[in-house]
Amino acid sequence: MVMACAAVLATVARPGHAGDEASPGWHPQVGFVQAGWAKETRSFTLGLVWPWQRAWRMGDGQWSGYWELALGRWSTSGVDGRDRAWVTQAAVTPVFRYRPAGGRSPWFFEAGVGLAVLSPIYRSPSKRFSTAFNFGDHLALGRNFGARGQYELSLRYQHFSNGGVKHPNPGEDFVQLRLAWSWR
DSSP states (O other): OHHHHHHHHHHHOOOOOTTGGGSGGGSOOEEEEEEEEOSSEEEEEEEEEEEOSOOEEETTEEEEEEEEEEEEEEEEEOTTSSSEEEEEEEEEEEEEEEESGGGTOSEEEEEEEEEEEEESOOBOSSOBOSOSEEEEEEEEEEEEESTTSOEEEEEEEEEEEOTTSSSOOOOEEEEEEEEEEEOO
16 A cells, blocks of 8 residues: 555656646645554555645744645554554645744644545544544644755644544544655
8 A cells, every 4th residue: 555655646746847837736846754643543644735826924924825635544453452454544635834934934833624534434442433534634833954945844733533423423633743845
């Protein structure tokens, strides 16, 4: 599964070519890998980012945003406590990002709420989701680095649940570490 995700990422996430400048928002400009930890579950996610072509100044900072498309795998102890259970996650999330210092700071804070599909429906030894369709909301603190600021590292908190649409709805909370890189 990881190899399939990497192949899709490599195919779709190609650097821009001559002529692409006419529609920069339609091509992903950032890729990421992410690892997450919950009480009984681990996750690994690959994704692509399409930055919005707009930013807003507010006070001393700048707001911007992006669309995120993610494909991940969750691994948890099986319900019997012995075998591993695997869940595939596909998600799309609009994200708002804030940078201090008029947008020039390497530091950023972001928040997003998106839709996620989990297959099969998530079950761990202590939690059981009732739906495949869920919401994924996150908060993150991160920093850009590299000669052009082309890399970023962020620490994230992400919560998945169905928003009370159906019960049980225990939700799952992950602490995540993300490494992203821009090829523009």
